[in-house]
Each structure stands twice: as C-alpha cells, then as structure tokens.
Amino acid sequence: MTDLAEPLPGVAIVPRASPLRGYAMYLVAAFLFSLNGTVAKTVMASGVDVWRLSQLRTTGSFLVLLAFVALTNRRALRLARAEVPLLLVYGLGGIAATQALYFFSIQRLPIGVSLLIEFTSPLVIALWFRFALRHRTKPAVWIGLVMALAGLAVVAQVWEGFTLDALGVAAAIGAMLALVVYFLSADAQVRGPHRRDPVSLTMWGMGAAAAFWAILQPWWTYPWGTLGGSALVEGTGTAAWPVPLLVGYVVVLGTVVPFSLVVLSMQHLRASQASVIGMTEPIMAIGIAWVLLGEVLSPAQLIGAVIVLGGILLAELNR
Numbered sequence: 001m002t003d004l005a006e007p008l009p010g011v012a013i014v015p016r017a018s019p020l021r022g023y024a025m026y027l028v029a030a031f032l033f034s035l036n037g038t039v040a041k042t043v044m045a046s047g048v049d050v051w052r053l054s055q056l057r058t059t060g061s062f063l064v065l066l067a068f069v070a071l072t073n074r075r076a077l078r079l080a081r082a083e084v085p086l087l088l089v090y091g092l093g094g095i096a097a098t099q100a101l102y103f104f105s106i107q108r109l110p111i112g113v114s115l116l117i118e119f120t121s122p123l124v125i126a127l128w129f130r131f132a133l134r135h136r137t138k139p140a141v142w143i144g145l146v147m148a149l150a151g152l153a154v155v156a157q158v159w160e161g162f163t164l165d166a167l168g169v170a171a172a173i174g175a176m177l178a179l180v181v182y183f184l185s186a187d188a189q190v191r192g193p194h195r196r197d198p199v200s201l202t203m204w205g206m207g208a209a210a211a212f213w214a215i216l217q218p219w220w221t222y223p224w225g226t227l228g229g230s231a232l233v234e235g236t237g238t239a240a241w242p243v244p245l246l247v248g249y250v251v252v253l254g255t256v257v258p259f260s261l262v263v264l265s266m267q268h269l270r271a272s273q274a275s276v277i278g279m280t281e282p283i284m285a286i287g288i289a290w291v292l293l294g295e296v297l298s299p300a301q302l303i304g305a306v307i308v309l310g311g312i313l314l315a316e317l318n319r
Contacts, residue, residue, distance in 0.1 A: 022268030026277045029261035034284035036254030038292055043246050046231040050103040052222065053250070055213035058096065060251035061259070062210045065203035076200035083196065086185055090201070091208025094182030095259075099209075101175035108168025115282040116156045117172035120149060121179040122279060128184065129270075140314055147311030148279050154304025155286060183266075190266050198263035206259075283308055 044050055069076050079087070105114040123145055129135040186205075189196050196204075227247065230240035269277070283305050 018268050019273070022265040022273070023277055025261045025265040026269065027280065029258035029265070030278060030281040031284050032253055032258040032261075034281055034288050036250060036258075037285055038288065039246055039249050039254060042231050042241075043243060043250060046229065046243050046246075047226045048243070048247075049223075049226070050107070051100065051213075051217065052226070053247075054096070054099045054103060055210070055217055055222075056247055057099065057250055057255050058206050058209040058213060060247070061255040062203060062206035064252060064256050065199065065206060065260075069200050069203050073197065073200065076197060076203075079204070083189075086189055087201075087204045088208050089181060090185040090189065091205040092212055093178055094185050095205050096209035096212050097178035098175055098182055101171045101178060105168050105171035105175060108165040109172060113156055113158060114168070114172045114175075115285070116149075116152045116158065117169065118176045118179060119152060119279050119282060121176050121183070123149070124176070124180045125183060128180070144311040144313070144315030147314065148308050149311075151304045151307030151309075151311060152279070152282060154307060155282065155301050156304075157298075157301065186263050187266055187270060190263060198267065199260055202256075202259045202263050206255075277312065279308060279312060 040053065043053060048056075066077075102114065102118060105117075126137060126141065126145060130137045186201065189201055190198060227243050230242050231246060232240050286301070286305070
C-alpha cells in the first residue's frame with residue numbers, strides 16, 4: 001500500500017481544473033512571447049545567426065530549468081523508459097522544429113504572412129479532435145475559427161502581396177504542423193499515465209532540443225565573438241544593451257517563463273482551447289510593435305483584431 005501512496009518520480013499532482021486560471025496563464029505567456037520578438041530581433045541584428053540563437057535559447061533554457069528542478073524536485077530528474085519517445089516528439093517536433101522553421105520562414109516571407117500560416121494550427125487541432133478522437137464539435141466553433149483566421153488575414157494585410165516564396169511557405173506550414181505537435185504532445189504528457197509536472201516537462205523538452213542543436217551545430221564551432229559588444233533595442237531610447245544580457249532575456253523571460261506557463265495552463269485547458277487562445281499572440285505582437293516601434297495599425301487592421309478576438313470568444317463559448 002505504501003508504494004501506491006508514494007508519487008512516482010516526476011509525477012505531477014494535478015490541481016482541480018480552473019479554465020479561468022488556465023486562460024490567464026496562457027495570455028501572460030503569449031504576451032511574453034510577443035515582447036520577446038523585439039529583443040530577439042535586436043540580437044539577430046547585432047550579428048547572431050538565427051540558428052545559433054535557437055541553440056542558445058534552448059540550451060540556456062534547459063540549464064536554467066535543470067538547476068531549478070534539481071533544487072526543488074530532484075525526483076523529476078528521473079525518467080521512465082515509457083516517457084522517452086513522447087518527450088523526444090515534444091522536444092524535437094514541438095520545440096526545436098517550431099522555432100527553427102518559423103525563423104527560416106520569416107527570412108523569406110513577411111512576418112504577418114508567416115504568423116498567419118502558423119496560427120492555422122487550431123484548425124488542424126480541431127480536425128484532430130473531431131476525426132481522430134471523435135469529439136463532437138458545434139458548428140459555432142468552426143464559425144469562430146474561420147472568423148479568427150479571417151481576422152488574422154486582415155491584420156496581416158495579405159492582400160498587399162500574393163507572390164510568396166515557395167520555401168518560405170513550406171517552412172511556415174512546417175512550423176504550423178510543429179506547433180500542433182507541441183500542443184498535442186504537451187497535452188498528452190500532463191494528462192497521461194505518468195502525469196509529468198509542467199516544469200520538468202519543459203526542462204526535458206528543452207533538453208531534447210538542445211541535444212539536437214548540439215549535434216547539428218557542435219559547441220566547439222560556436223562563433224563566440226558575435227556575443228561581444230552591445231545593441232540598441234528599438235523603441236527603448238538611446239541606451240545600448242550588452243548582447244549577452246539580451247540573450248539572457250531571450251532565455252529567461254522569452255522562453256523559460258512563457259513555455260512553463262503554457263504547459264501549466266494545460267493542466268486547466270485542453271490542447272484545442274490553449275491553441276485558440278494562443279491566436280492572440282500575433283495581435284499582441286502587433287500591439288507591442290505599435291508602442292515600441294511606432295508601427296501604427298491601420299483602421300482595417302484594428303477591425304481585423306476585433307474579428308480575431310470575436311472569433312476566439314465565439315469558439316470558446318460554444319466549444
């Protein structure tokens with residue numbers, strides 16, 4: 001009886017679901033992800049390669065989370081063999097692939113178009129829940145999702161150009177599919193038989209992504225000179241910031257905190273709910289650019305933002 005009473009290594013005690021709490025955590029995570037874009041853009045403009053920034057981001061996040069878990073929940077450092085395959089899917093297909101493919105796509109496409117393609121992931125997840133898991137879906141949910149996608153199209157102003165780079169589109173579609181993998185694999189692990197806690201789940205996922213980058217780009221080949229000097233964060237004044245400090249921001253507030261919040265929120269939300277709320281991220285990103293970079297939204301884009309939020313509300317009220 002004592003064996004049954006003692007929790008397994010890394011097993012989370014799942015609290016009573018509170019959708020409101022889940023929504024709040026995910027919205028904070030979306031805001032941090034959106035704000036991180038400005039900092040990451042500054043780091044890349046200073047000379048840090050996008051692939052190396054992805055490597056720094058995942059490796060630094062893994063080390064921070066590893067230290068935290070080692071101090072607060074050492075049992076979570078142990079892995080059951082049955083967990084490994086899904087953790088690899090989560091880390092490689094959900095974390096590493098999403099970041100890498102998104103960075104690649106925005107090199108060839110406007111960011112708004114790339115985000116529009118990537119954030120069609122809720123439709124794919126809705127299709128998965130409807131046809132693979134045979135969950136009933138109200139028609140209003142589909143209307144809400146279509147509204148949200150149409151609103152994103154207006155915000156991105158896709159009518160301004162339809163000549164798109166084929167490789168960029170392919171990468172954006174790949175990022176969208178990787179985001180689906182991220183949501184579904186995280187959902188399966190926080191609710192599966194092992195019920196891994198969100199912090200150690202994020203840690204192991206980042207660890208898998210860090211290992212992938214270390215194999216692809218060995219650390220002994222890293223161009224450390226690119227981390228020297230300082231860079232000016234647009235919209236924050238004339239003071240330049242040390243590049244290592246900006247990288248630290250990307251790691252902690254741009255990755256560790258929001259990724260952990262996303263997985264924590266999924267103790268209260270299903271993947272279909274979380275992914276729809278995640279569609280607020282491009283709206284927040286545009287708002288932050290408006291405040292920090294002076295990129296004023298046009299009246300049409302404001303209408304698009306309202307359509308997106310209305311679609312999300314409609315889908316959530318009728319899910």
